[in-house]
Amino acid sequence: MAFAAVTPLARPVSAMLRCVPARRPSSFFGAVVPLSSSVPATFSRQAGATPGATPAVASVARSASAPNAPEPIHLLGACGQRNLRDRAIQASSTRSEGSRALSSRAAAARGEVVAGAAAIPTIGFLGLGIMGTAMALRLVRSGYRVTVWNRSPKKTRPLVEAGAIAAPTAAAVTAACDITFAMLSDPAAALEVACGPEGAAEGLKAGKGYVDASTVDVETAVKVAQAVRATGAQFLEAPVSGSKKPAEDGTLIFLAGGDWDLYERAGPMLDIMGKSTFFLGPEGSGASMKLVVNMVMGSMMAAFAEGLALGERVGLDKNTILQVIEQGAIASPMFSMKGPLMVNGTYSPAFPLKHQQKDLRLALGLGDELAQPLPVAAAANEVFKKARREGHGRDDFSAVFEAVRLQQQE
Structure with missing residues (x-):
């Protein structure tokens, strides 16, 4: 398999591109289906190919903000070498001050009504926790017609007040909407909402x-994809x-995988909710990437907490420790954001600790499968796990510091 170096078109992304065979896995575990429309021969974002040619991308990075004159991208290997500068300028996804490149679809993404434009898709959103509420609100405020559902109905109120429509079931949402997003807490919830009664x-x-x-x-991502495709609909993780x-x-x-056509259709919505999107391949690849990222994040946070607790134990000022770390080679935005919470002992949840522990568990399970x-x-x-047992599951994941401090005192 040939690989190619990529000059990033946009500030947050730089992806490795490779040639895609005429058939690709339909799941993470290798079953193959015809390429069909899942990954088209012509790309409309940061990667492109001659119409009718085999697409030259398996991991595509897309940004909601791109420079006006991007550097050329060169695709190498079996697909040959092409300068995609002109295509990239025309096709790359751009956003300036929150808006995409001028087109009827981009105007729809900004909530504008354009004479003669194609119908703006109706959007559904399932799961209104900390993340889902914020994401759905951005879609509502951008002008989309959004229908929402949550297992605890009271959580729909902020969305309804903002202009969304509340539906009684997940099935009612998907029946009413062109594209439905789901943001659920764990694999069990994702399966139940997608595949259960009135799902x-x-x-x-x-x-x-x-x-x-x-x-x-990965297993859950594949199961949900199979259930969705059995209805004739398209799936994207x-x-x-x-x-x-x-x-x-x-x-x-966004770490995406699944049906390329849906990735393209959902592009304006993804740009409203995110600064960049990576299309990584078939379903399961996005789940794997997310587990890798959150495994690293949890490990970093645990080590950071241990260092801060050790410094405190030997009499060092915690704020000074943070200043030293921020000015050195291990400086991290996460440390800068979470350090003050740990110093002050205030853990209002941005990312609940129970979810971080769940992601570590899932990553370890993936490691077990692969030995x-x-x-x-x-x-x-x-x-x-110790922090969860001590009652910090609903706190921000930086509250692991409290468990580390207690452990060092034992």
Whole structure:
């Protein structure tokens, strides 16, 4: 398989591109189906190919903000080498001050009504927790007609007050909407909402799309995809990197996999909710990427908490520790954001600790399936489990510091 270096078109992304065979896996585990319309020969975002040619991308990065004159991209290997500068300028997804490149669809994404424009898709949203509420609100405020549902109906109130429509079931949402997004808490919830009684699958049919942004394991992503496709609808997994504030600001990073056509159709909505999107391949690839990212994040946080607790134990000022770290080689936006919470002992949840521990558990499960040792992540998971047992599950995941402090005092 040939690979190519990529010069990023936009500030947040740089992706490795490779040639895609005429057939690709329909699931993470290797079953193959005809390429069909899942990955077209012509790309409308940051990667492109001659119409009718085999597409030259398996991992595509797309940004909601791109420079006016991007550097050329060169695709190498079996697909040959092409300068895609002109196509990139025409096709790349751009956003300036929150808007995409001028087109009727982009105007729809901004909530504008354009004479003669194609019908603006109706949007559904399932799951209105910390993340789902912020994401759905951005869609409502951008002018989309959004129908929402949550297992606890009272959580729909802020969305209804903003202009959304509340539906009684997940099936009612998907039946009423062209594209439905889901942001559920764990694999069990993702399966129940998609496949259970009055679930999303009951309202799906050909022409509709289901985008699952939940953080789940690969097996769950594949099961949901199969249930969705059995109805004739299209499926896209799109777990996110980011927490409450990025969700509110529309700066999430989407890690997508599944049906390319739906990835294209959902593009304007993804741009409203996020700053960049990676299309990684078939369903399961997005789930894997998310687990890798959150495994690293949890391990970093556990180590950070241990260092801060050790410094406190030997009499160092915690604020000074943060200043030293911020000015050195291990400076991290996460440390800058979470350090003050840990110093002050205030843990208003942006990313609940119970979800971080769940993601570590899922990552360790993936490692077990592959016989891949993950000793650092395993140790971090034990610390997060201890914090959950001590009652910090609903606190921000930086509250792991409290468990570390207690452990060092024992």
